[in-house]
Amino acid sequence: MIRVGQGFDVHQLTEGRPLIIGGITIPYEKGLLGHSDADVLLHTIADAALGAIGEGDIGRHFPDTSEEFKDADSKVLLQDVWSMVKERGFKLGNVDCTIMAQMPKMAPHIEAMRNQIAELLEADPSQVNVKATTTEKLGFTGRGEGIASQAVILIEQA
Numbered sequence: 638m639i640r641v642g643q644g645f646d647v648h649q650l651t652e653g654r655p656l657i658i659g660g661i662t663i664p665y666e667k668g669l670l671g672h673s674d675a676d677v678l679l680h681t682i683a684d685a686a687l688g689a690i691g692e693g694d695i696g697r698h699f700p701d702t703s704e705e706f707k708d709a710d711s712k713v714l715l716q717d718v719w720s721m722v723k724e725r726g727f728k729l730g731n732v733d734c735t736i737m738a739q740m741p742k743m744a745p746h747i748e749a750m751r752n753q754i755a756e757l758l759e760a761d762p763s764q765v766n767v768k769a770t771t772t773e774k775l776g777f778t779g780r781g782e783g784i785a786s787q788a789v790i791l792i793e794q795a
């Protein structure tokens with residue numbers, strides 16, 4: 638059996654926070670705001686995986702009203718989600734992600750993100766693809782107010 642899921646997430650850019658995307662800390666003057674470390678890409682992948690197994694979204698499993706998840710490391714959240722995927726007898730087929738950010742340039746960090754995501758999903762980096770696009774200065778991402786991300790995941794019976 639195969640299952641697919643998709644995820645989408647947005648976080649606001651603000652001063653005084655580190656910019657963590659795909660588990661990688663990216664040098665930049667601003668970072669993403671959130672209850673957790675606000676790793677927009679890992680949240681997107683977690684949502685896609687939860688979608689694939691029909692388990693809602695990360696807000697349901699890790700509420701932003703809970704102190705337990707304040708400043709949470711999103712790598713740990715994704716690992717928890719991945720345990721649920723494995724418990725149901727699935728492994729990764731592939732995951733394809735797009736980061737929407739006007740700035741900073743993601744290209745120098747894409748390979749590190751890919752390797753980190755593969756490690757978290759216990760897969761080979763060839764099963765993970767990460768892309769980035771500006772939104773041509775249009776909308777909230779184009780104005781640099783926030784960063785958005787989307788992902789599609791395919792999981793298959795282990």
Ligand SMILES: Nc1ccn([C@@H]2O[C@H](COP(=O)(O)O)[C@@H](O)[C@H]2O)c(=O)n1
Pocket residue numbers: 737738739740741742743744745768769770771772773
């Ligand atoms: N934050 C970003 C945005 C884009 N890139 C890379 O630049 C290429 C061109 O971007 P367009 O928005 O003009 O399509 C894109 O394909 C990415 O490779 C990036 O590294 N970081």
Ligand SMILES: C[C@@]1(CO)OP(=O)(O)OP(=O)(O)OC[C@H]1O
Pocket residue numbers: 646647670671672673674675676680695696697699700701702706707708709
């Ligand atoms: C991850 C959680 C929990 O710390 O908080 P945020 O970092 O605000 O992220 P979001 O993508 O809004 O949704 C899930 C939250 O419950």
